[in-house]
Amino acid sequence: MAPEAVPAHGLGRAHACQRERPERLGIQPQTPEQEAPANPRKGASGAFDRGVAALAQYKTRTGSLTVPRAHVEAITIDGQEQAVKLGVWLTNTKTRRAKLTPDQLAALAALGLPWAT
Structure with missing residues (x-):
């Protein structure tokens, strides 16, 4: 059986006996390059940009900025x-x-939302 790798992020605070036990079982801490890359989180800016794009598309299609809540x-x-x-x-x-932000408000005002000015 091949030794498993475990994330090293919590081993620094572990007692010596807690660090030795996995090593005796053949489990080695992962090196930083072995650890899985963090999933990039879609930030609020990405959601805002998607919302602006959807609103612009809706306005083009319907000619209105009055969007039903659902x-x-x-x-x-x-x-x-x-x-x-x-x-x-x-x-x-x-x-x-x-x-x-002022840029976000400007993007909404450019679409014609009166409350964004």
């Missing part, structure tokens, strides 16, 4: 179709507008 807009980004809960996104964005 509306889901399908958009294509990098060749993949994604569903954006546009009504919920728009309501939440308006509620949290005080936390938006």
Whole structure:
């Protein structure tokens, strides 16, 4: 049986006997290059950009910025179709507008949202 590798992140705080036990069983701590890379998290900026793209698409299709709360807009980004809960996104964005950056507010104002100016 091949020795297993375990993440080394918690072994630094372990007692000596706790570090020795895995070694006696043939389990070696992983080196940093062996550890799995962290999954890139889709940040709030990515969600905001998807929401703006969905809102622009909705406005182009319907001619309106009045989005029903339950509306889901399908958009294509990098060749993949994604569903954006546009009504919920728009309501939440308006509620949290005080936390938006000036660039984000400008993007919304460019689409014609009066509360973003």
